[in-house]
Amino acid sequence: MTRYIALAVATGYWRPSENYIKKITDALENKIENGDFVVVSEKAISTALGNMVDEATVKPSLTAKVLAGFWMRVIWGYPLGILCGFGHRLLKRLRNYPLTSGSRHKQITLQYAGIWQALMFGSEGGIDGSNLPYSYVSLPLAHADKLAQKIASQISQKLGKTVCVIIADTDKTYRLRSFFFTPRPKPLKGIHSLGASTSYTLGRVLKLKKSSTPLAVAGCALSASEALKITNIADKARGPGSGATVWDMAARFHVEIDEVSWDMLSAIKHKPIVLVRETSQEG
Numbered sequence: 001m002t003r004y005i006a007l008a009v010a011t012g013y014w015r016p017s018e019n020y021i022k023k024i025t026d027a028l029e030n031k032i033e034n035g036d037f038v039v040v041s042e043k044a045i046s047t048a049l050g051n052m053v054d055e056a057t058v059k060p061s062l063t064a065k066v067l068a069g070f071w072m073r074v075i076w077g078y079p080l081g082i083l084c085g086f087g088h089r090l091l092k093r094l095r096n097y098p099l100t101s102g103s104r105h106k107q108i109t110l111q112y113a114g115i116w117q118a119l120m121f122g123s124e125g126g127i128d129g130s131n132l133p134y135s136y137v138s139l140p141l142a143h144a145d146k147l148a149q150k151i152a153s154q155i156s157q158k159l160g161k162t163v164c165v166i167i168a169d170t171d172k173t174y175r176l177r178s179f180f181f182t183p184r185p186k187p188l189k190g191i192h193s194l195g196a197s198t199s200y201t202l203g204r205v206l207k208l209k210k211s212s213t214p215l216a217v218a219g220c221a222l223s224a225s226e227a228l229k230i231t232n233i234a235d236k237a238r239g240p241g242s243g244a245t246v247w248d249m250a251a252r253f254h255v256e257i258d259e260v261s262w263d264m265l266s267a268i269k270h271k272p273i274v275l276v277r278e279t280s281q282e283g
Contacts, residue, residue, distance in 0.1 A: 024151060147216070
């Protein structure tokens, strides 16, 4: 049986223009061994690259307003939310979904991910505002595979170690026997991206086994099943950062969802890197 240990590595909060590769190599020095898995948060990389949008500058369309005012409050707040087994607190938040900022968020989703992703209740199309200040949201990485390869290459050059780098997102992938599917666009090969709300609802209703979603692998060959195992271990080790949702993040700092600042986020521990190591294998 293969066993793993995981170490979530704190590096501080990565702001835009941060040299995230140096942050990674500095944080891993004297910690890694050949063959380790290095799992890096997609959102942390997106933030460091400035791959973000300020939703405060967006003018929502009528479609975006309907999505915020009706679809989120009524459909997700009642039938879909109940069907998915959401708790009372989340249902209450959805039923009071913010109309102004929510409409802007839906407009960004419509522009960058399309209508089917906009029907999701959160992290639509990999667009997410948790662990980000004010009205900023991060966008999904366009070339996660190239970035994973760059990180693996720099670890090899700077630290002299050959590791397997995985870039992952906290959006869930569900498993139905040997079939893996996710609402998230552009997952790792072997994981199927299906119609957003449909796949999310199906996974929740059937209570399928779920894991955070690997987007790219570099430095080794991993099947989708193997990559999901590693990202699941890493996700549990990392924790939610400032909060699992924008609501949780705002509640932590006792402010409104668009009042969280860069300094607030920088004041708490962030663990964008998780080191996962195989420790033993028996029979």
